[in-house]
Amino acid sequence: MYILNLALKRLISRPANTLLSLLLFAIGISIISLIILADRQMKESVQRNLAGVDLVMGAKGSPVQLILSSVLHADYPTGNINLREAQNIARNPLVKQYIPLALGDNYRGFRIVGTTIEYAELYNAALAEGRWFEDVPEVTVGYRVARMTGLEVGDRFYGVHGFRDVGHAHDYFHYTVTGIMAQTGSVVDNLILTPIESVWAVHDGHDHDHDGHNHDDCDHEHHEHDHDECDHHHDNHQHHNHDSHDDHEHSHFHQAENHLDDPQLNEIRLRIEAGEDISREEMEFFIASQQHAHAPGVDDHREITAMLLVYRSPAANIQLPRMINESTNMQAASPALELNRLFSLLAFGFDALNLIAWAIIIISGINIFVHLWNTLKRGIAEIALMRVMGAGRQKVFVMLLVQGMILAFGGWIAGVFLARAIWWFLPSFHFMPDVAFAMLQPGELLLLIYALATGLLASIIPAWMAYRTDVHFTLTRPENA
Amino acid sequence: MLTTHSLIFQYPYGNPFAFPDLQCKAGESLLILGESGSGKTTLLHLLSGILTPQSGDLEVDGTKINQLKNTERDVFRGKQMGMVFQKHFFMEGLSVFENLKAAQKLSGSLSDISHLEQLMEKLGISHLSKKKPYKLSQGEQQRFSIARALANKPSYLLADEPTSSLDDRNCEKFIELIRLPLTEKPVSWIIATHDQRLKKYFSNIYEL
Structure with a gap:
C-alpha cells in the first residue's frame, strides 16, 4: 500500500506531465466509450422501435x-x-x-x-x-x-x-x-x-x-x-x-x-x-x-x-x-434487414473511429512511457536513495509499474466520465429515446483491461531500469558525489 | 560491534582493493581517512551492503552481511544503518516529514512518528516538516539528511564526505551535530573523508 502511496506522490509531484498523460489517455478511452454507448443505444432503441414489425x-x-x-x-x-x-x-x-x-x-x-x-x-x-x-x-x-x-x-x-x-x-x-x-x-x-x-x-x-x-x-x-x-x-x-x-x-x-x-x-x-x-x-x-x-x-x-x-x-x-x-x-x-444494412454501413464509420481511438491510446501509452522514463532518468538518485533506505529491487520495480497503471486507470476513469459528459450534451437523435447510460458497459470493462495492459506495457521498461539501478554507481556519479 | 576481516573488492576491469581490518564497537565512532580514489566510498558501500566483497567477512552485530540475500541486505541496511552523503538526496514528491517516514516504511520498520518529531525537534527542523526538501538551505538539508539517517534508530551511521564542501565554521557545526545525543541508544558514526580537519575530533582513525 505504501508503494501505491509513493507512486501517487511521485506522479503528483509532476503535475504537468501527469495531467498530459491522463488527458491523452482519457481522450482515446472516451472515443471508444462513446462508440460503445452509441452502438448499444442505437441497437437497443432500434430494437424497441421495431416492436415486432416484420x-x-x-x-x-x-x-x-x-x-x-x-x-x-x-x-x-x-x-x-x-x-x-x-x-x-x-x-x-x-x-x-x-x-x-x-x-x-x-x-x-x-x-x-x-x-x-x-x-x-x-x-x-x-x-x-x-x-x-x-x-x-x-x-x-x-x-x-x-x-x-x-x-x-x-x-x-x-x-x-x-x-x-x-x-x-x-x-x-x-x-x-x-x-x-x-x-x-x-x-x-x-x-x-x-x-x-x-x-x-x-x-x-x-x-x-x-x-x-x-x-x-x-x-x-x-x-x-x-x-x-x-x-x-x-x-x-x-x-x-x-x-x-x-x-x-x-x-x-x-x-x-x-x-x-x-x-x-x-x-x-x-x-x-x-x-x-x-x-x-x-x-x-x-x-x-x-x-x-x-x-x-x-x-x-x-x-x-x-x-x-x-x-x-x-x-x-x-x-x-x-x-x-x-x-x-x-x-x-424488412425493418430488421434494412436496419442491419444501415448499421453495417455505419459500422465502417465506427471502425474508423475505433482505429483512431486505438491510435490515440497507443500514443498515450508511449507518452506514459516517456513520462516515466524521463522522471526516472532525472530522479534515478531517488531510486538509489530508496534502495539505501531499505527498499528492495522488487519494490522499486513495482512502484514504477504502479505509476504506469495509475496513469492508465486514471485515464480510463476520466475517459469513461468524459464520454458520459459528451453523451449528456449530445443532441439526441429524433428516434432515440432519453435513456440514461450511467451504467458501465461490459465493453468498457474490457477496455479497462486493455488500458491497464497498456499502462503495464508502457511502464515495464522504466520499471526494469529501476530494478537494475546500480546504487553504488548512481551515488558515486560525478554529479552526485 | 562492526568488524571486517580481509575484505577484498574489485571493480570490473579495475585493480582489487584490499582493505585493512576494521573494528568499531557500539557507540564508538570511526574516521576513515583517505585521498580520492583510495576506496573510501567503496569501503563505506561494502560496510552498508550496497556492494558485496569478492572475499573476506563483514559482521555487524552478529550478522554476516555478505552472506545475506539481496533483499535481506537491503532491509538490514535500512534498519541498522543510516547513511549521509556529501550531496543531500531526497524524494522530490515528499515533504521533509514524509521523507523521514519513507525511511521507516521502506525498510519495513513500524512507523514511529514521535521519534521523528523528536529528531526534527533536536535538529531544529520541526518548522520545516511540511516543506519540500529542495526548498531547504544547505545547512537545513544537512540536518534533514541526518534526521533521515536516524529515522530507524540505527546502530551505525555511515557518512561519506559530509564536510568536504563546508567551511570551517560549518564543519564545526557538523561535529557539534553528530555529538548531540540525538537518539536514546548511542550511534556509531563511521565517517569516510579526505577532510583532515576532522582528524582532531576522532580517536579511532583508519587511514587508507
Whole structure:
C-alpha cells in the first residue's frame, strides 16, 4: 500500500506531465466509450422501435428510406400507396396484424401519425392522462411531445404540413388532445397519434365544409364508394371502446376469412395456420382471390403512407416480400434487414473511429512511457536513495509499474466520465429515446483491461531500469558525489 | 560491534582493493581517512551492503552481511544503518516529514512518528516538516539528511564526505551535530573523508 502511496506522490509531484498523460489517455478511452454507448443505444432503441414489425409496405423507392420514415420516423416517406391495394395484400392468412400509417403533418416538429389504436398497442404504450383518440379531430400525444410542447388534454392545435416546424399551416383544421401517453422509450414518445381519417380530413379538407368532418364526413363520403371500408373503421372504433384487444387483433383476419368459400383457399389457409410452407403459386392464387373478393366495382382512392405488417408465420418472409415487390407497384421492406444494412454501413464509420481511438491510446501509452522514463532518468538518485533506505529491487520495480497503471486507470476513469459528459450534451437523435447510460458497459470493462495492459506495457521498461539501478554507481556519479 | 576481516573488492576491469581490518564497537565512532580514489566510498558501500566483497567477512552485530540475500541486505541496511552523503538526496514528491517516514516504511520498520518529531525537534527542523526538501538551505538539508539517517534508530551511521564542501565554521557545526545525543541508544558514526580537519575530533582513525 505504501508503494501505491509513493507512486501517487511521485506522479503528483509532476503535475504537468501527469495531467498530459491522463488527458491523452482519457481522450482515446472516451472515443471508444462513446462508440460503445452509441452502438448499444442505437441497437437497443432500434430494437424497441421495431416492436415486432416484420414487414413494411410502402411506395416504391429506397427501402432504407421506407423503414426510416415509417418505423423510426426519421426520414421523409417514399410516397403514398393505395389503402385498398395494401389491404388486399395484408388480408392474408400469413399476416397476423396490419397497421396503416398516414403521415404528412407535424406539430412543432413532432409528427402527426394517422393510424389505428393498434399502433400504440404495438409499442405497449399506456395512457398517462385522458383517453385514447377515437374520432377524427382527436389525438393522443406521446410522452416527449407533451413534455416539449406543453400540450395538455383538451388543448387544440393546428398541424403544419410536412415534417418540419415551418411550413404551410392547416389552420382550417384543428386537432384536439384527448390523452397523453406514458413514456415508452420508443419512437412513440415523439409522435402524435390520431385516427387515419384525421389525416385524410386535413388533406381533403379544402374541398369540404370544415364544421362537420368526422363520422359524418366518413359516412357521407364512403356511402358513395364503399360501404365496407367505412364500416370497417367503425368496427374498429367499437372494438376500442370495449377494450377487447384479442378480438381486435383477429378482426382483419376474420374479415378475410369471410371471403374464403373456395375449399382450395380454405386448405391453403389451414396449412398456413398449421405453420406449413405454401408454394408461391398457392400464395399468388390466394392473394389474387383476396383481391377478387374485394376489388370488383370498388373505386377507393384513399391513400396511406405505409402499412406495417406482423407475420403470423415465418413462412411469410419467404413469399410475401417477393410477391409484393414483383407483382404490385408497392415495395416491401424488412425493418430488421434494412436496419442491419444501415448499421453495417455505419459500422465502417465506427471502425474508423475505433482505429483512431486505438491510435490515440497507443500514443498515450508511449507518452506514459516517456513520462516515466524521463522522471526516472532525472530522479534515478531517488531510486538509489530508496534502495539505501531499505527498499528492495522488487519494490522499486513495482512502484514504477504502479505509476504506469495509475496513469492508465486514471485515464480510463476520466475517459469513461468524459464520454458520459459528451453523451449528456449530445443532441439526441429524433428516434432515440432519453435513456440514461450511467451504467458501465461490459465493453468498457474490457477496455479497462486493455488500458491497464497498456499502462503495464508502457511502464515495464522504466520499471526494469529501476530494478537494475546500480546504487553504488548512481551515488558515486560525478554529479552526485 | 562492526568488524571486517580481509575484505577484498574489485571493480570490473579495475585493480582489487584490499582493505585493512576494521573494528568499531557500539557507540564508538570511526574516521576513515583517505585521498580520492583510495576506496573510501567503496569501503563505506561494502560496510552498508550496497556492494558485496569478492572475499573476506563483514559482521555487524552478529550478522554476516555478505552472506545475506539481496533483499535481506537491503532491509538490514535500512534498519541498522543510516547513511549521509556529501550531496543531500531526497524524494522530490515528499515533504521533509514524509521523507523521514519513507525511511521507516521502506525498510519495513513500524512507523514511529514521535521519534521523528523528536529528531526534527533536536535538529531544529520541526518548522520545516511540511516543506519540500529542495526548498531547504544547505545547512537545513544537512540536518534533514541526518534526521533521515536516524529515522530507524540505527546502530551505525555511515557518512561519506559530509564536510568536504563546508567551511570551517560549518564543519564545526557538523561535529557539534553528530555529538548531540540525538537518539536514546548511542550511534556509531563511521565517517569516510579526505577532510583532515576532522582528524582532531576522532580517536579511532583508519587511514587508507
